[in-house]
Amino acid sequence: MNEAVILAAEGANPLVPNWWEILVTVLGFAVLLFIVTKFVVPAFEKTYEERSLAIEGGIAKAEAAQAEANAALEEYKKQLVDARTEANRIREEARAEGAQILAELKEKAASESARITEQAHVQIEAERTAAVASLRNEVGTLATELAGKVVGESLADDERSARVVDRFLADLDSQQSAGASN
Amino acid sequence: MIPLALPAATNESEGFIAPTIDDLHLPEILPWGAHYGEGFGKQMLLVLLSVALISWFLVAASRRRQMVPGKFQFLGEYSYNFVRNSVGKDLIGEKDFRPFVPVLVSLFFFILVNNLFGSIPFLQLPTTSHVGTAYALAGFVYIMWIVLGIRTHGIGYFKVAVVPSGVPKAFIVPVVIIEIVSTFLVRPLTHSLRLFATMLAGHMIIALAASGSAFLLTQTSGAMPVLGVLTMAGGVGMYLFEIFIQVLQAYVFVLLTAVYIQGSISEAH
Numbered sequence: 001m002n003e004a005v006i007l008a009a010e011g012a013n014p015l016v017p018n019w020w021e022i023l024v025t026v027l028g029f030a031v032l033l034f035i036v037t038k039f040v041v042p043a044f045e046k047t048y049e050e051r052s053l054a055i056e057g058g059i060a061k062a063e064a065a066q067a068e069a070n071a072a073l074e075e076y077k078k079q080l081v082d083a084r085t086e087a088n089r090i091r092e093e094a095r096a097e098g099a100q101i102l103a104e105l106k107e108k109a110a111s112e113s114a115r116i117t118e119q120a121h122v123q124i125e126a127e128r129t130a131a132v133a134s135l136r137n138e139v140g141t142l143a144t145e146l147a148g149k150v151v152g153e154s155l156a157d158d159e160r161s162a163r164v165v166d167r168f169l170a171d172l173d174s175q176q177s178a179g180a181s182n
Numbered sequence: 183m184i185p186l187a188l189p190a191a192t193n194e195s196e197g198f199i200a201p202t203i204d205d206l207h208l209p210e211i212l213p214w215g216a217h218y219g220e221g222f223g224k225q226m227l228l229v230l231l232s233v234a235l236i237s238w239f240l241v242a243a244s245r246r247r248q249m250v251p252g253k254f255q256f257l258g259e260y261s262y263n264f265v266r267n268s269v270g271k272d273l274i275g276e277k278d279f280r281p282f283v284p285v286l287v288s289l290f291f292f293i294l295v296n297n298l299f300g301s302i303p304f305l306q307l308p309t310t311s312h313v314g315t316a317y318a319l320a321g322f323v324y325i326m327w328i329v330l331g332i333r334t335h336g337i338g339y340f341k342v343a344v345v346p347s348g349v350p351k352a353f354i355v356p357v358v359i360i361e362i363v364s365t366f367l368v369r370p371l372t373h374s375l376r377l378f379a380t381m382l383a384g385h386m387i388i389a390l391a392a393s394g395s396a397f398l399l400t401q402t403s404g405a406m407p408v409l410g411v412l413t414m415a416g417g418v419g420m421y422l423f424e425i426f427i428q429v430l431q432a433y434v435f436v437l438l439t440a441v442y443i444q445g446s447i448s449e450a451h
Contacts, residue, residue, distance in 0.1 A: 014203050014313055014382060015375075018219050021314030024226040028233040029292055029319065035237045036291075037284040043244035044262050051249055 140165035198397045201389040203382070206311060228309045232295040240291065265290045265436060273440040274447070282443055285326070289319065290436040293377065297428035300385050301421065308428065311381035313374070320374030323439045331446035339446070373438055380431050384424040391417030 144161045210221035243258020251259055265287050270279040293310060300308030309315050331339035344361040345354070391413055398410030 014378075017314035017317050018225075018312065019314065020219075020222070021225055021229075021312050022318045024229050025309075025315040025318035026322070028229045029288065029322065032233045032236055032292055033284060033288045036240060036288045040240040040244045040262075041284045041287065043241075043247060044259065044266075047244070047247045047259070050247070054249055 136165075136169060140169075143168070198394070201386065201393050203386070205389060206307065206382070206385065208307075224307060225309050225312045225315070228299050228305060228307060229296065229315065231305075232292060232299065232309070236291045236295055240287075261291075262287060269433075269436050269440050273437070274444045278447055282440070286436050286440060289323075289439055290432055293319065293435050294429060294432035297381060297432055298425070300381060300388075300428060301425050308381040308385055310377050310431075311385050313378045316374040316378035316381075319377070319435070320370050323373065323442060324370040327442040327446040330443060334447050343445075369442070373435070373442075377431050377435050380427055384420075384427055387420050388417060388424060391420055 140162075144165060147164075204218075207218035208224050209218060210216040210223045211227060212222040213220075240258060240262070243255050244262075246252070246255045248255055266279075266283050269290070270283050270286050273279075274282055296309040296315065298308075299305045300311065310319075328339075331343060335342050343365055344358050346357060346361065349357050395410050395414040395417055398406050398413060401407060401410070
């Protein structure tokens with residue numbers, strides 16, 4: 001075996017490291033580690049932090065908007081219920097008022113008619129009284145004249161004739177009231 | 183050491199020459215064409231390129247800080263969030279995870295991009311398939327969780343870490359030995375080698391499929407070109423699968439880092 005083959009065989013042992021390669025790897029890796037530690041990791045972590053903050057902020061904002069919308073909905077529902085109650089109340093009131101007005105009008109009409117009737121009664125009574133009075137006078141006069149003419153004597157004595165007439169009328173009255181009570 | 187070196191290629195010009203691990207160790211750039219391991223090479227250039235790309239992407243995506251992110255900002259935020267919440271917050275806990283977000287994010291993007299370099303045409307080298315890079319990252323995590331443990335528990339952290347509660351007295355010695363080996367010796371090794379080995383193996387398989395297809399397709403005899411088409415198709419399948427593995431390993435590495443951190447800062451073992 002010549003020298004070159006021996007050298008090749010020795011160099012071929014793959015478990016024996018080349019120290020220069022170890023050195024270059026260590027230095028290269030140290031540079032990479034420095035760059036990653038100093039620039040890459042902080043930048044990525046900051047991006048994540050900002051992103052998660054932005055997402056959380058967005059979620060919070062959406063939750064607030066949702067809560068606001070819910071509150072508004074509740075408010076509208078409440079207002080709607082209030083308005084319905086109010087409308088019902090007004091309707092009830094109007095109905096009651098109408099009924100009251102109707103009752104009042106009925107009462108008024110009844111009292112008015114009663115009043116008119118009463119008045120009519122009073123008037124009729126007065127007229128009847130007047131008529132009775134005038135009749136009494138006239139009938140008395142006429143009857144006296146008639147009787148005077150019939151008996152042929154003057155019954156000029158007013159006092160007597162008046163007594164006669166009164167008695168006659170009283171008889172008439174008693175007869176009448178007896179007839180009315182029958 | 184296990185003799186992992188593949189047999190040296192034969193000198194027969196007729197036969198197929200399988201790619202070896204040395205094909206991942208290209209001659210250096212500075213000084214140009216020097217032997218691998220004697221200068222500044224492609225792997226180191228890609229590591230620096232990944233740092234520049236990741237820094238540009240993360241700074242540009244994070245500095246816009248729009249409330250409603252565009253596609254670019256969204257891509258940055260989505261991947262950042264994935265590490266921050268699915269790995270950091272879920273594993274370390276809501277209370278304590280914040281200081282560790284930069285470490286987890288840096289580790290995830292660093293490993294992801296360096297793994298994916300293996301699947302990008304012309305770059306075509308997963309820088310994590312060079313064990314130095316995997317050692318460096320796992321070593322960084324190893325030192326970090328030990329320091330965190332000491333800061334949380336004081337020097338008694340080592341007792342907390344290796345003496346589980348509720349073990350019978352008779353078993354305490356073997357259990358402590360097992361814990362010391364598994365926590366302080368095996369853990370950093372598996373953490374680094376898992377990443378390195380998957381990347382190396384995946385890349386070797388694709389390299390093998392590609393060179394095998396190239397060899398078979400240029401043969402003139404019989405069924406060789408047909409086999410070449412099959413190996414090509416298999417290579418494309420492995421290429422897609424490798425992209426998945428590259429993403430998965432970045433995730434696994436950060437996941438384990440979070441688990442280790444959580445173990446160091448939590449109260450009991």
